[in-house]
Amino acid sequence: MARPASRRTVIGAAVAAASAGALGSAAPAGAAAPPRAAPAAARTVDNRFWTTYTDWRCGDAAGVRAVAGQRPGIVIGTPAGATEYTDPHTGRTESWEYAAWTSPEHRSTVPATELVASWNAATPAGTWIRVELRGRYSDGGETPWFVLGIWAFGDGDIRRTSVDGQGDGKASVWTDTFAVDDAASGLRLTSYRLRVTLYRRPGTRLTPTVWRLGAMASDVPDRFEVPASVPGAARELLVPRYSQNTHVGQYPEYDNGGEAWCSPTSSQMIVEYWGRRPTAEELAWVNPDFDDPQVCHAARFTYDHQYAGCGNWPFNAAYAATYRDMNAVVTRLTSLTDLETLVRAGIPAITSQSFLKEELTGAGYGTSGHLMTVVGFTPAGDVVANDPASPSNEAVRRVYRRAEWERIWLRTKRYDANGKVRGGTGGVCYIFWPVKSAPSQHRALQALGLV
Structure with missing residues (x-):
């Protein structure tokens, strides 16, 4: 699929200015209607x-x-x-x-x-x-x-x-x-x-x-729409919740501080879900007045000095894998069914998506690129996400509508607020898991071609 001249437009700052107008899932006025969704290829x-x-x-x-x-x-x-x-x-x-x-x-x-x-x-x-x-x-x-x-x-x-x-x-x-x-x-x-x-x-x-x-x-085909998947079993994992927005203004040398730290904040949540975290000695460089210093630590040690940001996908995976006996990869998944397979086995995942404010009910913002942690699914099949673009740690847990989520995550083409065609990530996610994992977790990872 076509890519923009720089992926900063895809995974840059976590929250862009909210878009004006109620565009919903339709194309903006004057824009060509998106093609009807085609069946997904057997293997992409x-x-x-x-x-x-x-x-x-x-x-x-x-x-x-x-x-x-x-x-x-x-x-x-x-x-x-x-x-x-x-x-x-x-x-x-x-x-x-x-x-x-x-x-x-x-x-x-x-x-x-x-x-x-x-x-x-x-x-x-x-x-x-x-x-x-x-x-x-x-x-x-x-x-x-x-x-x-x-x-x-x-x-x-x-x-x-x-x-x-x-x-x-x-x-x-x-x-x-x-x-x-x-x-x-x-x-x-x-x-x-x-x-x-x-x-x-x-x-x-x-x-x-x-x-x-x-x-x-x-080779994910260009698409504005994706086929809907059928909801599976409900489960929610207890993953630590951290807000990037509580770090706004902290360490601006790492991509302007917390406002752009969606990726390392999400990475840190899953690192700690697996029982790993930096030591007090490793965190000694962080201002002691800052809450959740491990989020600052993750931002510093995922920072890409050329990209000038913390959203380099492999750098986040490599950071997670520096913790004791941790595996980490960047991949693409093909549907929410794949994520349900992981969550059912006890494995959360970090997904990358872009959307207008009106395309994700309850988010309250639009973004040219944002990382969230998928921690579960409701009985109705909706997505339970730890969204770091929240005002506090307590507000991080969100429930997003399944069809909206699947669309904004899996599509490769989208319209911005001005009606211009932009790129989407086509199902990109990070997956972290321990070297010693349960047999059910190994089977889930194996089913997705990761082990």
Whole structure:
């Protein structure tokens, strides 16, 4: 599907100004009527994640060593070499030893218009990683190596960053998303390899550890409407509730403070649902007068210095996975039935959506991009969400109408308040879960192609 020139319009500030006029679900006056919804394709999403000891042994290793155990991964063995890196956000040039792992070529079950990578890693001080993609097109051509993220949990060595200005005339990288420039041409990404490069300070024995590397490739058709799903069983999970709006004005260096912190606030809710949270020592940098300092912590450590925001999808997943024995991925789901499968197994999820004020009853605002945490479903099938765009923690729990929610989350095309066509996320969500999960949770994740 077509993408805007910058995904800031999709996942920027959490709450845009409320739109004037009662547009409802109809097109604005003067705009072309949206096409009638077509049946969803049988398969629009392909997930492939490398996580096992066999996976790490099968890749192309240059200086890395596979490690076994409960959570297999890769570390620096004997560095493949040394290089210099100039941080574009600090201007510092430093030398680093490096080693790299390149995945086998994965042929996607879905010839794709978009791809979003995920990684789970530990980067002690003095280390960092770079994640790249090289793919093959349906016309036989190959992409160059595109950078999908330069990442470290901390910000003392390098600044975690996406890389702008990448393209080859057929596709481009917008912040964290590889996208074919003209999906209507029929060109698709048919296969790809991922490469992760591990860096450390020269002369040390430090090493990052990478436990998960993979991607969600998709070809979601352009659509203003989506088929309605049939409600399933009711269940609500007890997920901590945090408001981003109680942090407005705090630490404006991280995307203007709490008003734009929907993504890290949602991520923190689920991290704590699974019984993880930062220590008092890790929170010592936060002003002690601020409530819920862990939300400030999440904003700082998800911040993308190029995008200038906390809404980079893989960076949020990578943040969640820094907590003890946590897995985290970015994917797309195809219906609320998929979310019900997760919630029924005890797994909440974070969804990304855009809407006018009139398109989501009870929200009270419109947004060009917002993240919420889905924590349950009512007996009628409506969505129970922890909405961080609330005035207080107590007001975070909301119930939204099922059909409205499904539409604003799954569509890829929408009209803004001026009648212009804009993009939608097409079912993007974050899913976090512990390494040791219940059999029912493993089955739910497996059913969605995530394990």
